[in-house]
Amino acid sequence: MYFGESIATAFGTLRSNRLRSFLTVLSVAIGVFSIIAVMTSLGALQYSIEGGLSALGANTFQVQKYDNQHGGGPGWQAHARNRKDITYEQGLAVVERTRGVKHIGLEVWKFGVEVRWRSKKTDPNVSIAGETPDGLPTNQWEIDQGRGLTQSDLDLTRKVVVLGSDLAQALFPPSYNPVGEMVSLGGVHYKVIGTVAPQGGLFGNQDRYFIIPITTFFERYGKNRSIHIMVQAESRENFDAVQDEVIGVLRAVRDVPPGEDNDFAIFSNESLIRQFNETTYYVKIGTMAIAAVALLAAGIGIMNIMLVSVTERTREIGIRKAVGATRHSIVSQFLFESVVISLLGGLIGIMLGLAAGNVLAMVLEIGPVVDVGWIAVGIVACCFVGVAFGTYPAWKASNLDPIDALRYE
Amino acid sequence: MPIIHIKDVVKNYDMGAELVHALSGVSLDIEANEYVAIMGPSGSGKSTLMNVVGCLDTPTSGLYDFEGQNVGDLNDNELAEIRNRKIGFVFQTFNLLPRSTALHNVELPLIYAGVPSHLRREKAEKALREVGLGDRMTHKPNELSGGQRQRVAVARALVNDPSIILADEPTGNLDSKTGIEIMQLFSDLHGEGNTIILVTHEEDIAAHAHRIIRLFDGKIASDEKVEKPLIYEH
Ligand SMILES: Nc1ncnc2c1ncn2[C@@H]1O[C@H](COP(=O)(O)OP(=O)(O)OP(=O)(O)O)[C@@H](O)[C@H]1O
C-alpha cells in the first residue's frame, strides 16, 4: 500500500547520505561479488572442460594406466610401481574381443615437439599422436582435407601424417592445401595425407596435433610405453555393457586376480566431470563460507546505518505517526530501505562478479557464462540479509512513541 | 454526545528530581462543530492538552472519550487511524518533513489513508491552493518562509477532511494579514461543520472562536462562551 512512498523515501535517504550508503552497498557487493565471480569462473571452467571433453565424444570412454587426477602423494608412488603398462598387444586383444562397439581406437602421445615445413618451424608445442584408424573418430577428429589413417598405413609403418588444424595453420599459408607436402619432425620426413577440421577448446591450442600411424610412432620412439584405449559404444544403452566387457578383457589379458581392483583407469565425460566437480566442491564450500562471512559483516553494517538512520529520522517518524502511519507502515518503510540497500549491493556484486568470471570465459574462448542459479542465490541472500538485519532497526522505529519522537532534537 | 469528553485528566512528567504537573485535573466537553480557543500563559499546559486531545499523548490518569470511545482502550493501529482520518493537527513547530516538497508533505496523511496516487495529488494541490500556496508546491520547507511553512502545515491538517482540527498557535509565525487569511480559512471550515480547537496567545484571534478556555498551571481557570464571535464577511 505504501510501496511507492517506501521506494521514494528509500532512494531519497540513499541519495541524501551518498557516501554512507555507498560504503554499505559496497560491503554487500563484495560478498555477492565473491560468490558470483568464483561460481561463474568455475562454470566457465566446467563448460570449457566439457567442451574439451567433447573431443572424447558421446558414449565414449577411455582406458589409461593411471587415474590422471590423483597423481602425487606417497600412496600413489607405490601404486605406480605396481602398475604394468597397457601394451599395444593388450589393446589389440580388446579390439578383437569386444562386441557392440562403434570404434575402438588405440593411441599413444608425445608432447612438446617442433615441426618444420620448408623454412617454417613451429614452436615446440606440438603433440604427436600415434593412432590406429579408429583413433580419429573416437577423438572426434573429422577429416577436412585429404584422408585419415588406414590399416595399410599401419601395416606398412608409412611415414604419413594427418595435421591438426592449428598446426596446419601455423605451418602453411592461408587456404593452401597441404595434402601431399612433406613436413619434418625430428629429422624424419612425413607426407601430409590429410588435415583435421578445426575444433577449438581449452585454451585454444587443442588442435596442434601431429597424427601418425601408431606403428610408425613405435618404430620411431619405441614400443615400451603405455597406450590409451578409446572405446565408443554403439549407443547409450550398451555403454555400460561395453565398459564391463572391456574391463573383463583387460583384466583377463593383464592377469588381474578376481577380487582385486582394476590395475588401469577408465574415464568418460561423466567421470571427468564428476572428478572436476569433486575437486571444485571444496572451492565452492570455501567461497560460500567466505561470502557468508562477508555478508554477515555487510549485514552488521546495514544494521548499523539503519540504526543511525532511525535515530537521525526520529522526528520524521514522529511526524509520520502523527499523521496516521501505523507501526506496520513504519516497519515496512525501514525494512524496504534496508532491503533496497542490500539488493542494490547484490545487483552491483552480481554484475561485477559476472564480469570478472567471464574474463576467464573469454580467456578460455567460450561463450558468456551466466549462472542463473547462483544469481538467484545471490539475490535471495541479499533479501535475507536486508530483512534479517533491517528488522531490529525497523522494529525500533515503529515502536517510537509519537510525541517523544516529535520532541526529539 | 460530545465529540470530546475529558474527565480529570492529569499529565505529569517525571523529571527524576521533581514531578512536573503539566495538566493537573482537566475536565472538558466539546461538542461537534464547536469553535474553541484555548488560551493561557506559556507553560500552562496548552500544548500538552492538545497532544492528549489529538491522541498523540496518553494522560497519566483520567478519562478521555473521543466520539464516545475510550481512547485508553484503543490499540496502536486504532489510534493511528483516528489521527489519520478524524484529526487534523497543526503543530506549534510545524513538523514538516524537511526533505520533502510542500506537496508531498500535504500528501502524507492521504498516503497512510490509502488514497490512490492521482486522487492524492489532486486533493493535496487543492488544499495547498486553499492556503494560498498554489505556486509553492514543489518547494521544500527550507525554501519557504515561516508563514508559508505554517500554511503547509494547515493544508496538511485539512487535506484528509478530518472531523476535528487542532491548531497549536497556527498564526504564531504569521504577519497579521496572513494570520487573518488563516483565521478566515478556519471560519470557513467551521462553517462547513468542522470542529475547531485552536491555541492562541492573541485575544483578537481568540475572538473568532465561540468559546474560550483559559488554562493556568495545568488547570482550567475559566471556560466562557463568546457572546458575539467575530465573523468574516466574504
Ligand atoms: N516532555 C516534557 N518533559 C518535561 N516537562 C514537560 C515536557 N513537555 C512539557 N513539559 C512541561 O509541561 C508544562 C506544560 O507545557 P506545554 O508545552 O503544555 O505548555 P504550553 O502551554 O503549550 O506553553 P507555550 O505557550 O509556551 O507553548 C511546562 O511546564 C513544560 O515545562
Ligand SMILES: [Mg+2]
Ligand atoms: Mg505550546
